[in-house]
Amino acid sequence: MNFDDLQQQWKDEPSDNVQIPSEIDVLKKAITPIDFVRSSMKRDFLIQTFLRILILFVPVFFDFTDSLKTIFYTLYFTILFFVIYYYYKFYTFYKNSYNLNYNSRKNLSWFYYELKLNIELLKACSFIDLLLTGILGVTIGWFIRTEKQHNTHNILNLLDGVNPLFINIGLAIFAFLMFLHAEKLPNISYGKYLKNIKTVLDELDEL
Amino acid sequence: MEILEKEFLHKLELHKGIIHKVAKMYMDNAEDRADLFQEIILQLWKAYGSFKGESQFSSWMYRVALNTALIYFKKERKKPDKHRIEQDLDVKDETQTEDTESQLEYFYEAVQQLNAVEKALIFLFLEGQSHKEIGKNLGITEVNARVKLNRTKDKLQQLIKQQGYEF
Structure with missing residues (x-):
C-alpha cells in the first residue's frame, strides 16, 4: 500500500450504510466546548439574576431602618453597576456566535481569546462583588450594633452570647x-476547554 | 424553515460520506463516533444559514466538519457500553474479510494516534485538496501546510508499519 492506493481506497469507501436523520429535531443538543461554555454562562446569569433580585428585598425582610436602607441600596446598586457591565460584555460574547465557516485558526483564536477575556472579566467582577459585599456586610453589622438598642427584632440578636473569636473565624x-x-x-469551569483549544492552536503554529 | 431543512438534509445525504469519514478519523469507538457524527450535523445545520453558496457545499462541509472535530470533547462515560463494544468487534471481523477494507482499517487504526491537526491534514489530503487549499482551510500558510503534511505522512507510514502492514 502507498498513499496513492490509500487515496483511491478512501475515495471508494462506501457510505451507503451511513444514516442521515430525517429531521434535525431528533438530534440531541449540541455539545462542543463553545456551546457548553455558552450554556453554562447563561445558566450562571439566570441564577445570579434571581439571587440579586432576592437580595433586593433583604431590607424589607429584616425591617432595616431608613439610614441602613440608604447605605444598603447605595452599595447594592454600585455592585449592580459593575455586574451589569460584566453581563453586557458577556452578552456581546454570547451573541457574537462563533462562526465555523471561518478557517480553523481564525475560529479557534477568536474563541480562545474571547473566552480568556471573559474568564478574566468574570474574576474581576467576582472580586468587586466580593469587596463591596464585604463592605456592605461590615456596614450593616456596624449599624445594627449601634442601632440595636432601638430595635429589639434585630437579626444580630441571634449572635448574642457567641464568642467574637468564632464570629471572626467564621x-x-x-x-x-x-x-x-x-x-x-472560573478556571475549574472553563479552564479545560481553554487548554484544549490552546493545544490545537499550538499544533497549528508548530512548524 | 421546513423547506430549508429538507434542502439541507438532501445536500447532506449527497455528501454524508464526508461526515462519516471525519467522525471515523477523530473517534476510535462507535459510541463517540456516533456522537461526533451527530454533532457535526448539528453544527452544519446551525451554520447553514450563513452558507452563501459561493463555494461548493462539500468544500463548506469540510471546513465546518473539521472545525467541529477540532474542538470536540469526548463525552465522559461512567462505564463502557458492553453491548456497543460487542457490536464494534462484530463490525471489525466482517470488514477484515475483505482486503481493501482491511487496508483502510489499518489506516483508521493508525490515524487514531495522530493529533487533531495531523488528522485534519491527512483528511484534507485524502480528499484531494492541494497544499494551498489545506492551508486555506486550516488558516496556515501553504508552505506550513506542505511541511506539516509531509511530516504527518511520514508519521502515519511509520505507524502503519508498526502494525506489521507493508506501506
Missing part, C-alpha cells in the same frame, strides 16, 4: 471561600 473562612470562588471556579 467570617475569615467565608471570605476565603469567596476568594476561592472568585479566583478558582
Whole structure:
C-alpha cells in the first residue's frame, strides 16, 4: 500500500450504510466546548439574576431602618453597576456566535481569546462583588450594633452570647471561600476547554 | 424553515460520506463516533444559514466538519457500553474479510494516534485538496501546510508499519 492506493481506497469507501436523520429535531443538543461554555454562562446569569433580585428585598425582610436602607441600596446598586457591565460584555460574547465557516485558526483564536477575556472579566467582577459585599456586610453589622438598642427584632440578636473569636473565624473562612470562588471556579469551569483549544492552536503554529 | 431543512438534509445525504469519514478519523469507538457524527450535523445545520453558496457545499462541509472535530470533547462515560463494544468487534471481523477494507482499517487504526491537526491534514489530503487549499482551510500558510503534511505522512507510514502492514 502507498498513499496513492490509500487515496483511491478512501475515495471508494462506501457510505451507503451511513444514516442521515430525517429531521434535525431528533438530534440531541449540541455539545462542543463553545456551546457548553455558552450554556453554562447563561445558566450562571439566570441564577445570579434571581439571587440579586432576592437580595433586593433583604431590607424589607429584616425591617432595616431608613439610614441602613440608604447605605444598603447605595452599595447594592454600585455592585449592580459593575455586574451589569460584566453581563453586557458577556452578552456581546454570547451573541457574537462563533462562526465555523471561518478557517480553523481564525475560529479557534477568536474563541480562545474571547473566552480568556471573559474568564478574566468574570474574576474581576467576582472580586468587586466580593469587596463591596464585604463592605456592605461590615456596614450593616456596624449599624445594627449601634442601632440595636432601638430595635429589639434585630437579626444580630441571634449572635448574642457567641464568642467574637468564632464570629471572626467564621467570617475569615467565608471570605476565603469567596476568594476561592472568585479566583478558582472560573478556571475549574472553563479552564479545560481553554487548554484544549490552546493545544490545537499550538499544533497549528508548530512548524 | 421546513423547506430549508429538507434542502439541507438532501445536500447532506449527497455528501454524508464526508461526515462519516471525519467522525471515523477523530473517534476510535462507535459510541463517540456516533456522537461526533451527530454533532457535526448539528453544527452544519446551525451554520447553514450563513452558507452563501459561493463555494461548493462539500468544500463548506469540510471546513465546518473539521472545525467541529477540532474542538470536540469526548463525552465522559461512567462505564463502557458492553453491548456497543460487542457490536464494534462484530463490525471489525466482517470488514477484515475483505482486503481493501482491511487496508483502510489499518489506516483508521493508525490515524487514531495522530493529533487533531495531523488528522485534519491527512483528511484534507485524502480528499484531494492541494497544499494551498489545506492551508486555506486550516488558516496556515501553504508552505506550513506542505511541511506539516509531509511530516504527518511520514508519521502515519511509520505507524502503519508498526502494525506489521507493508506501506
